Amino acid sequence: MRTSRMVLSVAALSLQVLLTHAWGADPEVLRPRVPKDQIEAARAVVNPLPATPETIAQGKTLFEGKAFCRACHGPDGKGIFGKDIEPGSLKGPLPRNFTDKAWQARRTDGELFWILRNGSPGTAMGPFIPLVVTEEEAWQLILYVRSFGKAQ
Ligand code: HEC
Incomplete structure (x- = not known):
């Protein structure tokens, strides 16, 4: 019983991964993560840093180093499609594909x-500011995350 349920959920997960890969982001991925009562204020906050080769490189160093984003998001920002992550090893929604425009x-x-700052409630994405990165480092990381969407 347990095993068959596990097999089923692995099958469902693989299907979801396949579909997402084939057709790009599904509506669940696009759904806002910031709670309704905070989203307007959150959306208005602007990155104080310019996107330069230097700031993006600082973000990359953090992403791959002390902030360990790479462990879940993959070296290529594609999350589960990256090489570092075991499918099924994370609870809740999977890391999205950062190259998805x-x-x-x-x-x-x-x-x-x-x-x-807050993490994505109910998922494996935890809060990183201020324990792991400073606000300035978070902005560098965001510039690097953005750079995945600009490739090709
Ligand atoms: C333990 C695994 C894990 C680590 C480490 C991790 N993430 Fe995530 N991240 C996730 C998951 C899972 C999601 C998807 C959450 C969701 O669907 O809401 C996510 C989502 C995100 C999102 C997108 C949220 C949205 O609005 O759609 C961003 C941006 C992000 N992570 C950046 C980072 C950065 C930068 C780091 C390093 C400081 C990092 N993550 C480290 C697992 C992780």
């Missing part, structure tokens, strides 16, 4: 900053 367009920098 539809997802990139749907979020403001301020929303991503809110997520880095």
Whole structure:
């Protein structure tokens, strides 16, 4: 019973991964993560740092180093499609594909900053400011996350 349920959920997960990969972001991925009563304020927050080769490189160093984002989001920002992550090892929604332009367009920098401060409730994405990164480092990370959407 347990095993068959597990097999079923693994099958459902693989299907979800396949579909998401084939057709880009599903509506669940695009759904805002910031709670309704805070989203307007969160969206209005602007990244104080310019996107330069230097700030993006600082973000990359953090992403791959002390902030360990890479462990879940993959070296290529594709999350489960990256090489580092075991499918099924995370609870809740999977890390999204940062190269997905539809997802990139749907979020403001301020929303991503809110997520880095508060985490995405109910998922494996935890809060990183201020314990792991400073606010300035979070903005560098966001510039790097944005750079995945600009490739190709
Ligand atoms: C333990 C695994 C894990 C780690 C480590 C992690 N993330 Fe996440 N992240 C996730 C998951 C899972 C989601 C998807 C959450 C959801 O669907 O709401 C996510 C979502 C996000 C989102 C998108 C939220 C949205 O609005 O759609 C951003 C941006 C993000 N992570 C950035 C980072 C950065 C930057 C780091 C490093 C400081 C990091 N993550 C570290 C698992 C992780």
